[in-house]
């Protein structure tokens with residue numbers, strides 16, 4: 733049997749004063765490490781929040797998330813959902829970064845991220861809504 737896969741989504745607040753260069757560095761680190769680890773997913777950034785979905789071997793995703801959650805480049809990291817999946821739902825994303833900053837494109841997704849960004853806890857419905865919106869990217 734193949735290793736169990738985990739899909740983990742979180743939302744966080746961008747650290748005050750974080751520059752676009754620093755965001756680019758995060759993206760590079762994520763791409764490089766995730767490729768090596770066999771983790772895929774997507775990292776979205778708005779003017780206020782990060783939203784990231786990670787998929788991969790369960791233990792690797794959990795360990796990586798602990799490391800990411802302790803990163804001072806963001807704050808108030810909140811788990812939206814953590815669920816086992818039979819197969820990757822976003823297999824093609826080697827952690828593609830979609831910048832939603834200053835852009836009318838994906839305004840619906842941006843609005844949802846800002847709304848969810850104000851919440852501390854999330855229901856299964858919230859998680860489903862986010863997964864659905866990410867699928868439409």
Ligand SMILES: Cc1cc2nc3c(=O)[nH]c(=O)nc-3n(C[C@H](O)[C@H](O)[C@H](O)COP(=O)(O)O)c2cc1C
Pocket residue numbers: 758761762763765766775782784796799800801803805806827
């Ligand atoms: C919002 C955010 C998302 C991140 N996403 C990832 C990621 O998907 N994979 C990863 O390895 N590191 C990610 N990082 C960086 C980690 O927190 C950490 O700095 C990095 O993994 C350390 O890598 P290094 O050992 O190559 O220096 C992220 C950081 C932030 C702030």
